[in-house]
Amino acid sequence: EVQLAESGGGLIHPGGSLSLSCAASGFTVSSNYINWVRQTPEKGLEWISIMYPSGDIYTAASLRGRFTISRDQSQNTFYLHITSLRSDDTAVYYCAVSGRPNRGDHWGRGVQLTVSS
Amino acid sequence: DIVLTQSPGTLSLSPGGRATLSCRASQSVSCCLGWYQQKPGQAPRLLMYDTDVRAPGTPPRFSGSGSGTDFTLTISSLEPEDSGFYYCQQGIHWPSFGQGTKVEIK
Numbered sequence A: 001e002v003q004l005a006e007s008g009g010g011l012i013h014p015g016g017s018l019s020l021s022c023a024a025s026g027f028t029v030s031s032n033y034i035n036w037v038r039q040t041p042e043k044g045l046e047w048i049s050i051m052y053p054s055g056d057i058y059t060a061a062s063l064r065g066r067f068t069i070s071r072d073q074s075q076n077t078f079y080l081h082i083t084s085l086r087s088d089d090t091a092v093y094y095c096a097v098s099g100r101p102n103r104g105d106h107w108g109r110g111v112q113l114t115v116s117s
Numbered sequence B: 001d002i003v004l005t006q007s008p009g010t011l012s013l014s015p016g017g018r019a020t021l022s023c024r025a026s027q028s029v030s031c032c033l034g035w036y037q038q039k040p041g042q043a044p045r046l047l048m049y050d051t052d053v054r055a056p057g058t059p060p061r062f063s064g065s066g067s068g069t070d071f072t073l074t075i076s077s078l079e080p081e082d083s084g085f086y087y088c089q090q091g092i093h094w095p096s097f098g099q100g101t102k103v104e105i106k
Helices: none
Strands: A003-007 A010-012 A018-025 A033-040 A044-051 A057-059 A067-072 A077-082 A091-098 A111-115 B004-007 B010-013 B019-025 B033-038 B045-049 B062-067 B070-075 B084-090 B101-105
Touching: A003 A091, A018 A033, A018 A091, A018 A111, A033 A067, A044 A067, A044 A077, A044 B084, A057 A067, A077 A091, B004 B084, B010 B019, B019 B033, B019 B084, B019 B101, B033 B062, B045 B062, B070 B084
Parallel strands: A010 A111, B010 B101
Antiparallel strands: A003 A018, A018 A077, A033 A044, A033 A091, A044 A057, A067 A077, A091 A111, B004 B019, B019 B070, B033 B045, B033 B084, B062 B070, B084 B101
16 A cells, blocks of 8 residues: 655744655655645645656656755655745645656655745 | 646535536647546545546546537436535646645535
């Protein structure tokens, strides 16, 4: 059974950085398309970044430079590193995996990130 | 970026009723349109992909149709557990979602 579990959220001050983790089980991270998506009441669901099995990375144009996706094959875990946090980064962040690009077949439960002073 | 516009915003129907949810794209998305269901406090769940293909575990009362810029998700006979938000999502270009339709079962 595919399972994804996010961790690393919380309350962060503006300008700070953090990494979100997504621990995977039931499949191999490096053989699938891994994704991060966030959701806010104001903007809805927003696709952040995708890593292909090849290692190729694509990130939403508006978020490039601050958001970085990565994976650790030995831990079967993938990450989202965010820098220069702003209040509008406040959202529930989901990790998702799929057998094809640009789709979310399986999702984690989500983790809340709040950016506030 | 491709903008997806969903209608109606809210659908209130009785159990056993038929729900028709619409999704219109700002430009053609060809085949690559999917639908997700989300319940409060939960992650989205993939229901349909490639317009009319049910994801594993999706009941047969859910069906998808459409092409180009206009797509429809139909729930043929509503069950109480079908309440929630439904989002369309395109994957032909950088992925984007519609703003959602809330389905209420009266």
